[in-house]
Amino acid sequence: MATSPKPVKKVPIHLQSSQNRVYIKNGHIVNHDKSFKADIYIEDGIIKFVGPATDINVPGGVRIVDAANKLVIPGGIDPHTHMQLKFGGCVAVDDFYHGTKAAVAGGTTTIIDFVLPEKGESLVEAYDKWRAWADPKVCCDYAFHVGITWWSKSVSEEMKIMCEELGVNSFKMFMAYKGLYQLNDSELLEAFERIRSLNAVAQVHAENGDIIAKNVQKLLSAGVTGPEGHELSRQEEVEAEAVNRACILAHQVDCPLYVVHVMSKSAGIELARARRRYKNRGIYGETLAAALGSDGTNYYHQCFQHAAAHVLSPPLRPDPTTPAFMMNLLANDDLQTTGSDNCTFNKEHKELGKSDFTKIPNGVNGVEDRMSIVWEKGVHAGLLDPCRFVAVTSTNAAKIFNLFPQKGRIAVGSDADIVIWNPNATRTISKETHHHACDFNIFEGMVCHGVPEMVLVRGRICVEDGTVRVAEGYGRFVNTPTRPPYLYDVLEGKVQANEEHNGEEHDEHLNGGLKKLDL
Ligand code: URP
Ligand code: ZN
Ligand code: ZN
Ligand code: ZN
Numbered sequence: 001m002a003t004s005p006k007p008v009k010k011v012p013i014h015l016q017s018s019q020n021r022v023y024i025k026n027g028h029i030v031n032h033d034k035s036f037k038a039d040i041y042i043e044d045g046i047i048k049f050v051g052p053a054t055d056i057n058v059p060g061g062v063r064i065v066d067a068a069n070k071l072v073i074p075g076g077i078d079p080h081t082h083m084q085l086k087f088g089g090c091v092a093v094d095d096f097y098h099g100t101k102a103a104v105a106g107g108t109t110t111i112i113d114f115v116l117p118e119k120g121e122s123l124v125e126a127y128d129k130w131r132a133w134a135d136p137k138v139c140c141d142y143a144f145h146v147g148i149t150w151w152s153k154s155v156s157e158e159m160k161i162m163c164e165e166l167g168v169n170s171f172k173m174f175m176a177y178k179g180l181y182q183l184n185d186s187e188l189l190e191a192f193e194r195i196r197s198l199n200a201v202a203q204v205h206a207e208n209g210d211i212i213a214k215n216v217q218k219l220l221s222a223g224v225t226g227p228e229g230h231e232l233s234r235q236e237e238v239e240a241e242a243v244n245r246a247c248i249l250a251h252q253v254d255c256p257l258y259v260v261h262v263m264s265k266s267a268g269i270e271l272a273r274a275r276r277r278y279k280n281r282g283i284y285g286e287t288l289a290a291a292l293g294s295d296g297t298n299y300y301h302q303c304f305q306h307a308a309a310h311v312l313s314p315p316l317r318p319d320p321t322t323p324a325f326m327m328n329l330l331a332n333d334d335l336q337t338t339g340s341d342n343c344t345f346n347k348e349h350k351e352l353g354k355s356d357f358t359k360i361p362n363g364v365n366g367v368e369d370r371m372s373i374v375w376e377k378g379v380h381a382g383l384l385d386p387c388r389f390v391a392v393t394s395t396n397a398a399k400i401f402n403l404f405p406q407k408g409r410i411a412v413g414s415d416a417d418i419v420i421w422n423p424n425a426t427r428t429i430s431k432e433t434h435h436h437a438c439d440f441n442i443f444e445g446m447v448c449h450g451v452p453e454m455v456l457v458r459g460r461i462c463v464e465d466g467t468v469r470v471a472e473g474y475g476r477f478v479n480t481p482t483r484p485p486y487l488y489d490v491l492e493g494k495v496q497a498n499e500e501h502n503g504e505e506h507d508e509h510l511n512g513g514l515k516k517l518d519l
Pocket of ligand 3: 080081082341
């Protein structure tokens with residue numbers, strides 16, 4: 001007779017935390033529009049109170065946290081990750097567990113990952129596959145964008161299902177990866193039109209895939225096979241042309257457009273020009289931690305492993321003035337968000353491209369270090385004030401993808417995704433101590449001010465005293481409803497898009513003092 005195993009009593013997941021009531025006192029709260037001193041009371045993952053201690057009777061059995069001399073900020077939102085993505089015959093080593101654990105360790109409490117259907121694959125089937133990978137593993141909340149990797153009537157029909165039934169409001173189209181994901185202009189126009197009719201958000205990977213294909217052939221036949229060939233085949237103007245074209249195509253059909261991973265000065269300038277031309281209506285841009293904290297001189301490093309570890313698309317730029325320039329665009333609201341494009345591969349994967357740069361799997365780390373890089377290169381360097389830091393690491397992504405104010409804000413009723421940030425402490429980034437599954441960190445050795453000393457994910461304390469204690473599967477899928485008011489109210493003329501950042505208060509000496517690009 002078979003003996004049946006003893007039934008295990010399951011503890012509901014929200015009780016895995018020893019405390020579901022937390023009181024944070026003496027902190028300095030920073031939202032995107034203002035900062036102020038207040039205490040916070042959290043119950044069952046939701047912020048129940050924000051105000052002076054005199055206005056609340058804290059119940060017993062509450063975990064009290066003293067945040068004196070610290071900033072209390074909304075958890076980071078990384079709008080661009082690729083956990084366990086299949087790319088170039090490999091699978092990204094940061095899966096939804098390691099990737100979200102690394103995110104939380106660095107102060108990011110929500111990620112938006114990409115469902116990328118194969119050519120000919122149903123969007124719904126791909127979505128189900130990604131949900132099945134993510135749901136049991138995620139340590140923080142997450143949402144999805146869906147890639148429009150091929151175009152047909154059935155794809156167009158499934159986009160409606162995505163929006164109306166599956167909680168997806170954004171679609172990414174590729175202008176590069178010829179023969180794989182690339183759409184041509186007429187397909188792009190149709191996709192933009194469809195997205196507009198669904199009140200959704202268009203995203204583009206902006207690089208001219210036809211030019212890249214030609215350059216790759218030229219370089220390989222001239223004997224250029226090393227990682228430097230990656231950037232040489234897709235230089236700045238190849239990205240800038242596609243940014244400009246995407247903005248015009250989207251504008252023709254009045255579709256809101258979010259350009260992902262803007263990596264170069266030239267592409268940033270094209271985006272800023274389009275925003276001016278269209279009076280800040282409907283065009284938004286993201287840059288990456290990698291673009292702010294590293295550069296393309298690494299492609300010329302004598303060690304193949306080092307150079308190949310920096311390969312992503314669009315590439316980092318050899319012009320060493322790029323990172324500060326991109327930070328300036330963020331400060332001036334020419335760019336709105338920072339992502340990581342976290343898509344990590346190990347030495348043995350990157351080595352597939354040892355004798356041909358086109359075979360190097362694309363992708364870098366960033367989900368863990370994004371917040372620290374933006375603080376160090378932005379706030380510590382004097383280019384961003386703390387409010388703008390919150391805007392570009394959290395709030396703007398929440399607004400653009402319609403997660404606001406559930407996410408991206410410290411306010412009563414919002415999810416208790418909170419980071420206690422010590423602006424004076426420093427940490428040194430290293431692959432020896434990071435929480436990624438990968439064997440390389442493109443920010444190795446960088447000393448960053450700004451340490452996430454405590455991280456709460458929907459009220460659960462996940463980082464404390466330098467220890468990361470996440471719970472696999474604790475994260476939830478968050479629906480992103482269509483018609484984000486932040487985009488559509490402006491597009492439909494219901495509110496004016498401000499030249500300034502919509503009534504935010506800023507430190508005059510920082511963002512306010514920076515000159516807008518003279519275009
Ligand atoms: O190099 C990158 N970015 N890899 C992931 C795919 C993409 O284009 O976002
Ligand atoms: Zn991309
Ligand atoms: Zn990407
Ligand atoms: Zn602002």
